[in-house]
């Protein structure tokens with residue numbers, strides 16, 4: 539079954555190598571891939587679209603990549619606020635999470651996916667509990683995701699059971715028409731020990747896959763690591779083989795020069811989560827130094843309990859203005875650079891390089907349309923600046939993932955939004971009070 543979608547009158551932010559913004563174009567999608575981008579009417583000959591989308595008064599751009607989140611944590615949205623990370627995580631989050639059933643996680647994840655699609659995210663990296671439920675939700679919702687599985691048993695921080703990683707990998711890696719990739723979860727060096735770090739690295743190498751981990755989020759994490767291992771988290775990750783495979787490293791807020799060298803030399807992908815780092819009072823990562831060193835930096839929201847939303851439009855805005863202000867330098871984190879962090883760099887970090895992150899012929903069709911017929915987006919003047927500085931998540935009008943329309947005119951096509959909200963409210967009543 540061939541499915542062809544034609545987008546006409548399209549002003550396209552391509553996010554290609556030369557950052558082209560193309561005006562008044564035709565964009566053809568065939569069998570999940572971008573088939574052509576052309577201004578000439580002749581290009582349509584023989585295309586015979588099943589569906590035509592008029593992009594007048596809209597911006598067409600690649601879907602955003604939320605490179606670090608815990609989508610099921612939507613259940614804990616606004617639950618424990620104004621606390622430091624350790625108090626927040628160990629004494630508030632973990633006790634609630636212990637009460638969550640697999641089914642609760644399924645509904646919480648669907649709510650997170652609904653929120654992400656509605657604000658323009660088409661791919662995300664997720665780390666959470668009961669990941670078989672997360673895979674099910676991703677499969678059904680039609681979104682793209684990098685999912686990770688811990689080799690430790692749920693609810694038992696020390697017992698290792700790497701068989702579950704192999705089973706999960708076999709079941710889901712490259713599943714859902716290639717929309718799902720499976721990595722190994724290494725939550726952090728504080729929840730793992732030297733043995734389980736080494737085992738995790740071995741499992742990832744055996745499966746020829748990557749690792750998703752939190753790295754040096756707080757000063758306390760770094761101090762505790764020195765006490766526990768005699769090394770910083772980055773150093774012990776290097777020592778135990780964690781950094782020998784593709785790595786999604788969330789936060790990296792407190793890096794010494796040596797840590798930064800390790801991350802650069804090992805090709806570790808750093809995920810910047812500015813809102814979560816600010817809200818938990820963790821600090822501000824040295825993103826500009828990392829970018830100058832050539833480290834791949836992508837952008838993430840982190841979970842809804844420390845943000846408290848999964849809105850990548852907001853994350854781009856904050857990432858851009860935060861570093862300008864802190865360094866008193868408006869030239870830092872320019873709009874095209876920040877948009878690249880939220881698209882191409884995210885695709886690279888999550889193992890989808892060359893497949894998504896830009897609008898180019900032959901790429902998979904993960905595309906969003908922004909409704910610009912709004913006072914706060916009038917006039918456009920500069921399309922990329924409009925997206926990074928003026929647009930809101932709620933301006934996202936239509937979302938296409940893997941060539942399938944999953945949202946049209948603000949309405950989700952693959953998720954029963956009302957039912958999902960009802961189910962999560964019930965879970966919150968049960969677990970968060």
Ligand SMILES: [Zn+2]
Nearest residue numbers: 752788840841
């Ligand atoms: Zn996190």
